Amino acid sequence: MALLDPKDWLSLHGDPAEAVEPATGEVLATLMLAAPTDVTDAAATAAAAQRDWARRPYPERAAVLRRAGDLLQQHAAEIGEWIVREAGSVRGKAEFELRTAAEECYEAAALAHRPLGQVLPSGAPRLSYTTRVPAGVVGVIAPFNVPLILAVRSVAPALALGNAVVLKPDPRTAVCGGHVLAAVFAEAGLPEGLLHVLPGGADVGRSLVADPRVRVVSFTGSTAAGRSVGALAAQHLKRAHLELGGNSAFLVLEDADLDAAMSTAAWASFFHQGQVCMTAGRHLVHASRYEEYVARLAAKADALTVGDPFRAQVHLGPVIDRGQLCKIDALVRESAAAGVRIAAGGTHHGLFYRPTVLADADPDATGPGSVGASPAYCEEVFGPVAPVRAFRTLDEAVALANESSYGLALGVVTRDAARALELADRIPTGLLHINDQTVNDEPVAAFGGLADSGTGSRFGGEANLDAFTETRWTTVRATPAAYPF
Incomplete structure (x- = not known):
């Protein structure tokens, strides 16, 4: 019945x-x-x-x-x-x-x-x-x-x-x-x-x-x-x-196992079309692993299927409505116009937006292509978009993670969990996941964010x-x- x-x-x-x-x-x-x-x-x-x-x-x-x-x-x-x-x-x-x-x-x-x-x-x-x-x-x-x-x-x-x-x-x-x-x-x-x-x-x-x-x-x-x-x-x-809301950071340290991390990284930004407050909106990657990380994440994004989830087995379905689609696409287009490179995605058919990877938002960039001009990095996109930025020292990683006014979730990928805990103590967030991505929830765990989150x-x-x-x-x-x- x-x-x-x-x-x-x-x-x-x-x-x-x-x-x-x-x-x-x-x-x-x-x-x-x-x-x-x-x-x-x-x-x-x-x-x-x-x-x-x-x-x-x-x-x-x-x-x-x-x-x-x-x-x-x-x-x-x-x-x-x-x-x-x-x-x-x-x-x-x-x-x-x-x-x-x-x-x-x-x-x-x-x-x-x-x-x-x-x-x-x-x-x-x-x-x-x-x-x-x-x-x-x-x-x-x-x-x-x-x-x-x-x-x-x-x-x-x-x-x-x-x-x-x-x-x-x-x-x-x-x-x-x-x-x-x-x-x-x-x-x-x-x-x-x-x-x-x-x-x-x-x-x-x-x-x-x-x-x-x-x-x-x-x-x-x-x-x-x-x-x-x-x-x-x-x-x-x-x-x-x-x-x-949130614009959570996903930190990838220089010792990270990228073979193991790619599934985690993609899920962090693309799960449910990125329409989750905990979504990783900023992938902060050590400079020594940056190019490889961008290439691998872009390949992962390109391999994901997007379509009608009721009638086909797909990885991503549609975003909720045209208003949300227009917001996502505008943020990606404005970021590309500012000099950010679209490494994957950036296209849509109807309400189906391809998982998107944005690269070349390097802290050494100058002029209109600097990360400060990239709204998809600075704002909560609420769509399947993964901006990637490099850091060179842990102090720089902490500074970049703390740039956001949000304080919901933090993910850290490293082979040294103790170092991750020490690093996370310097980044105020309500949720912390070491060697895991930012989209996590369990009924037995207290949930919530700080500041604008x-x-x-x-x-x-x-x-x-x-x-x-x-x-x-x-x-x-x-x-x-x-x-x-």
Whole structure:
């Protein structure tokens, strides 16, 4: 029996919309977007339902999360097809999303069992302790690129810890990033009123952040949008957990094994068409290995297949829409005009952009061809583009890695792991991977970036407890206290 029913996607009060397959332009389904009034109604319903949910025994909440994980696996073929077709994902990426989404639910179920607080020492004759209490209603704003994971990683722990959730998925992936979760949790036995899925535009996002019943906002998206969300949340005195963009560095030291590193390097920039915040946007390679590295990475890029991931086995699918394609192509064209060499790719057919390697962005370059004039190196491309730049000393590598205002992920490839750890201590990032690439995520690990990449590790493992609960201090005396009044 199918899990999803398109009739459920027509009850909102915004504009009609279409779920479109970027590979072909085919309309997969018709749905309604949310309006700001839907946010008001959903937040009110969620706040009322949350109080009973928080009082439910923890094994009951945990059981719902476990069933949700099981259902994601049981309906993997149906959900996976939506991820492939609506998000433009290759099948392997869709399988990864489903597997990780189920693990997120299982890990969230375990959160319901965690100790609620701690007993504190006190200078007075009383019992003093802290408890974690649900935040209340959690607003989740999730993007299009890894839609299922980037929604469920907040939805699941928030529900497990006794909260209600209002989820705004990106309208371009409203089904696989939103309506899928509504169907899964309803089938898993989540009581009505606790999860609301409201795909919509910026007006819906603003209403969600501003609604007084929403006490915590979990946002994943661009740095520009995240600044607006953070400012509005601060204006309304509520917490905002912001996981934003990146332009991560991938450092290749002079002792690196390039035979082993090429797969890692290509995955770092080309996985899911480069539409991942952790993507390696700057390959920094020791000058003694630079030419060989560029040639090998270009050959790897040229060997990758690009096409319709639903109808063929390919390495890369389409980018999400024409706006994203134009941004990617403009950054590559501007960089080439500034003197950067296109070693591979740089072309597209429809929404299918070839994996691209940009070279000759050397620090000794002068004039308009210098790296400072290369926007594809300096900016987050969010496309399958790998700019490569040489360094000559470790101090120079550190300086180049720290040039970016982002601080999400760092990859270091070397035969000397101890040296890599010492080097990484000089490059502030939220995530570090030695002899691995920058696109890594596990439900048990805290995840987040620094500086323009966000407000630190806000998701995963123990970080979920801090993200979706409040800490209450309680004292208890046997008799009323006496004071000198």
